[in-house]
Amino acid sequence: MTDTIIEIDSITKRYGEVLAVDDLSFAVGAGEICGLLGPNGAGKTTTLRMLVGLQRPSKGEARLFGRTVVPSTRDLSRVGVLIEQAAFVPHASGRDNLRWWWESTGQSMRDADLDTALRIADLGSAIDRNVKTYSQGMKQRLGFARLLLARPEVLILDEPTNGLDPGEIREIRELLRGLASGGATVLLSSHHLDEVQQICTSAVVMDRGRLVTAGSVADLIGTHGVVYIEVDDAPRAADVLRALAPVRNVAVDGNGLIVSASGPRSDLVAALVGAGIRVETVTAQQRLEDAFLGLIEDKDAS
Amino acid sequence: MALVRVELVKATKRLRTLIAFAVALGIPALIGVAVHSGDRRRRPDGLFTLTRQTGLVLPAVALSLMSAFFLVVIAAMFAGDTIAGEAASGNLRYLLLRPLSRARLLWVKALIAFVLTWVTTVAVTLSGLGVGVALFGWHPLVLPFGGAPLSTTTLLSHLMLATGYVAVGLTAVVAVGVFFSTLTDSPAGAIGGAVGLYIVADILDAVDPLGVLRYGLPTHYTDAWETLFTRGTTSHDLVAGVIVQAAWLVVFGALATWWFRRKDIAS
Numbered sequence: 001m002t003d004t005i006i007e008i009d010s011i012t013k014r015y016g017e018v019l020a021v022d023d024l025s026f027a028v029g030a031g032e033i034c035g036l037l038g039p040n041g042a043g044k045t046t047t048l049r050m051l052v053g054l055q056r057p058s059k060g061e062a063r064l065f066g067r068t069v070v071p072s073t074r075d076l077s078r079v080g081v082l083i084e085q086a087a088f089v090p091h092a093s094g095r096d097n098l099r100w101w102w103e104s105t106g107q108s109m110r111d112a113d114l115d116t117a118l119r120i121a122d123l124g125s126a127i128d129r130n131v132k133t134y135s136q137g138m139k140q141r142l143g144f145a146r147l148l149l150a151r152p153e154v155l156i157l158d159e160p161t162n163g164l165d166p167g168e169i170r171e172i173r174e175l176l177r178g179l180a181s182g183g184a185t186v187l188l189s190s191h192h193l194d195e196v197q198q199i200c201t202s203a204v205v206m207d208r209g210r211l212v213t214a215g216s217v218a219d220l221i222g223t224h225g226v227v228y229i230e231v232d233d234a235p236r237a238a239d240v241l242r243a244l245a246p247v248r249n250v251a252v253d254g255n256g257l258i259v260s261a262s263g264p265r266s267d268l269v270a271a272l273v274g275a276g277i278r279v280e281t282v283t284a285q286q287r288l289e290d291a292f293l294g295l296i297e298d299k300d301a302s
Numbered sequence: 303m304a305l306v307r308v309e310l311v312k313a314t315k316r317l318r319t320l321i322a323f324a325v326a327l328g329i330p331a332l333i334g335v336a337v338h339s340g341d342r343r344r345r346p347d348g349l350f351t352l353t354r355q356t357g358l359v360l361p362a363v364a365l366s367l368m369s370a371f372f373l374v375v376i377a378a379m380f381a382g383d384t385i386a387g388e389a390a391s392g393n394l395r396y397l398l399l400r401p402l403s404r405a406r407l408l409w410v411k412a413l414i415a416f417v418l419t420w421v422t423t424v425a426v427t428l429s430g431l432g433v434g435v436a437l438f439g440w441h442p443l444v445l446p447f448g449g450a451p452l453s454t455t456t457l458l459s460h461l462m463l464a465t466g467y468v469a470v471g472l473t474a475v476v477a478v479g480v481f482f483s484t485l486t487d488s489p490a491g492a493i494g495g496a497v498g499l500y501i502v503a504d505i506l507d508a509v510d511p512l513g514v515l516r517y518g519l520p521t522h523y524t525d526a527w528e529t530l531f532t533r534g535t536t537s538h539d540l541v542a543g544v545i546v547q548a549a550w551l552v553v554f555g556a557l558a559t560w561w562f563r564r565k566d567i568a569s
Contacts, residue, residue, distance in 0.1 A: 052399060054566070054568075055567065055568070071563070072404060076399055081396075085392060087396060088393060088396075089312055090391055100308045105400050105402055146396070
């Protein structure tokens with residue numbers, strides 16, 4: 001059993017009549033890379049803001065390292081945060097921004113991990129240019145550099161690869177893996193589900209402020225996957241499968257069927273064979289995106 | 303102190319801070335040149351009547367003209383930008399992701415707004431003094447209503463007192479500007495709110511039926527320092543003016559702190 005580093009405990013956030021987060025609970029253990037998934041408006045960013053003390057929960061509490069999060073908590077010195085887009089003082093250079101941010105609490109730059117930060121930022125001579133001349137990708141890289149100054153034990157990242165090109169995304173992926181293997185805990189929200197599938201060990205799925213499911217990425221994919229089945233009579237096979245309760249969607253593709261379903265694949269095969277249909281091939285298409293869409297559709301249906 | 307240093311450096315690196323200082327230095331020079339080259343047969347009003355006697359009056363003229371609106375706008379700009387400026391650039395959340403109390407951040411930013419306002423006011427005086435002495439010389443002042451002339455030493459001390467009073471007289475604008483800055487993510491809105499409140503106060507101050515209520519308005523004692531140059535004396539109004547400004551600082555400072563500490567940071 002790993003130590004729990006991040007805890008969201010029955011948290012609710014209400015803005016007037018709007019319920020942004022509704023009785024949400026989940027936990028992230030030490031060394032985990034956890035993806036926080038959900039469609040737009042699911043409440044992911046609000047949840048992350050409450051986790052770092054930028055917003056106060058209407059009910060429940062968030063905990064870091066076992067302590068309740070309050071605004072400006074000392075525990076923030078152990079946490080690196082990137083919420084939505086990285087933002088800086090636009091009329092100052094990247095280097096000044098890093099220095100000012102670090103020194104604002106009275107710490108010396110000698111205590112900061114500036115070498116790592118500058119290596120990650122990889123801005124070359126642009127580090128001494130005003131930030132207002134930076135592209136979105138450069139700002140995002142500088143944002144990573146800033147959060148790494150403190151050698152954080154926990155990273156809380158909201159859409160961290162926004163604005164980055166594929167090469168940069170891969171670098172960030174490797175960076176997060178490296179930090180996690182060194183013991184850091186990561187909670188990240190992302191719309192790039194293939195990225196989450198590659199990086200994350202666990203995932204929390206939210207919709208309309210509520211928890212849909214939480215668990216390991218492997219489990220989520222396994223129980224909510226998409227299967228490609230090649231048969232001798234695709235139209236009839238599609239009718240057979242559509243009648244099954246766990247099947248959410250069936251698309252006919254030549255002699256093949258692309259089936260989105262929860263539950264064991266053997267049930268699908270048994271139903272087809274029972275209906276006298278010859279099954280040639282069964283291939284699992286293990287994509288988190290399909291599992292995610294399946295979960296959201298299930299939630300909508302219920 | 304580290305936070306004060308960082309915030310001060312950030313503020314002074316802003317182009318508009320430098321422009322404000324440049325304008326504060328330039329306008330007294332313009333006034334001096336205008337008076338010096340203007341038609342000497344025309345009878346000027348108020349402090350202008352004394353300008354040609356000695357260069358030590360020009361800074362007082364500049365303070366009188368600029369404290370009515372220019373310095374109010376500058377003070378509102380420095381104050382309105384404190385929190386809302388950071389929010390507008392999206393940087394506020396990152397400042398608050400350090401173990402740094404919100405109240406401390408607010409007070410330091412308010413302090414920087416005060417310091418910049420005071421520096422701008424002093425710049426007006428210094429510029430007026432330099433240009434005034436160059437154009438009109440270094441002489442005592444004969445008062446328009448009789449009495450002993452004011453020596454250059456006395457004029458200098460009055461000038462220092464007047465500069466301090468005008469700077470303190472902008473306290474309410476800064477306090478209200480900082481409060482509005484915690485309410486909105488738009489610096490322009492916060493600046494407009496502070497200037498708007500000052501204009502409303504100025505209008506209400508002209509409504510006699512309001513009676514003693516006018517004494518609590520931040521604009522009521524704005525010109526109280528001018529007797530230093532027209533009569534050579536101080537008045538109780540100077541003390542009353544400082545007390546009114548302090549009251550506005552306490553009320554709006556407390557409101558700003560209370561609100562900013564409980565505010566959800568969404569920008």
